[in-house]
Amino acid sequence: MFDTLPMAPPDSILGLTEAFKKDPNPKKINLGAGVYKDEQGNTPILASVKEAERRLLATEQNKGYLPIEGHVEYDARVQELLFGPGHEILASTRAVTAQTPGGTGSLRVASDFLKKHFPMxxxxxxxxxxxxxxxxxxxxxxxxxxxxxxxxxxxxxxxxAMKAGLAQIPAGDVVLLHACCHNPTGIDPTLDQWKQLAELVHERKLLPLVDFAYQGFGDGLEQDAAGLRELARPGKDLLVCSSFSKNFGLYGERVGALTIVAGNADAAERALSQVRISIRTNYSNPPTHGAAIVAMVLSDPQLRKQWEGELAAMRERIHKMRRLFVATMKSKAPQHDFSFLSSQKGMFSFSGLTNMQVDELRAKHAVYVVGNGGRINVAGMTEANMGPLCDAVAAVL
Ligand SMILES: Cc1ncc(COP(=O)(O)O)c(C=O)c1O
Incomplete structure (x- = not known):
């Protein structure tokens, strides 16, 4: 039956990682995949996560199923992280959260929910x-x-142009916004612009769906949630798709969440009852381990402090690499201005490299960058690889 199936193309980003792994060049540099790397080029397991795992291993009683919407305490902690403790949305219980396999799982559950109930x-x-x-x-x-x-x-x-584009969208349609650290550009709206976006989106009766995959990677946990909190206006609907892959380094554990904010608690419960059906017919219920780690770290004051410190260290390293890249490029190719990179947020930036330059970087210098705008993962830079990297970029420019 499968003999005549066409071969699907490799995933544009994960396919690049596969090619990188196969490259025998010992000096290869990966600025492709969306994974944080430390100064040694490793993706570390956070110490707070390791400690939570140690405690979980010592105390867990069974390997039973979680409820369809996942780990109860995790769901509550996710809401606190999004809106801040004591927020009206939490007090009125008009938000419901379902744990999902990663941010991708959350986006998929959200899209199934939307398609079924708002098919147009x-x-x-x-x-x-x-x-x-x-x-x-x-x-x-x-x-x-x-x-x-x-x-x-x-x-x-x-x-x-963004506002003009949004103003054309008919009422009832869904607008996807990146809460912070816009992927792939690293360019976020300012707080004042968020206020205007919130005004526009709600006035036009659009449904905001906020993808929150990098909380804490921009300016800080609270600062990065400021745009989302502008959208969270009294009585207004909102969807949030969270991922803890990056800020907890829990990539392969698949830890995400879909939060639905409804006009009131009753509407929120109705929405959750429908989301449960989507989950039950998809993967039945989510995996335990990653969510149990996040719930423990967020609820234990000492682990939470440790995690916030580790998150700050990741964020600061990325900012430092941005500044170092700009300065090194200035010395190696002063006619090209990369200063725009230093004000951008999160792991990614559009380098402005053309597809031809991206191909040449890979073929001649073993530097891996995603095409179509030349998205670079700044976290793939280290003090050690900065010189050769900037030489390669200068050469292809
Ligand atoms: C903007 C954005 N949303 C969602 C995701 C999905 O995250 P996860 O790996 O948790 O599925 C990513 C991952 O790269 C992302 O960059």
């Missing part, structure tokens, strides 16, 4: 966005559209 709603995402966004919503049968994001230079948010 379209999903609008920024152009550009994370490569998987359009694919996930399309796979659920949702029509996907785009709104403008960057200006012609590709280095600055074109806020007027």
């Amino acid at each position: 709603a379209r999903l609008w995402h920024s152009k550009p966005t994370w490569a998987n966004h359009g694919a996930i919503f399309s796979a659920a049968g949702i029509k996907v559209e785009v709104y403008p994001y960057l200006d012609a230079s590709g280095r600055v948010l074109d806020f007027a």
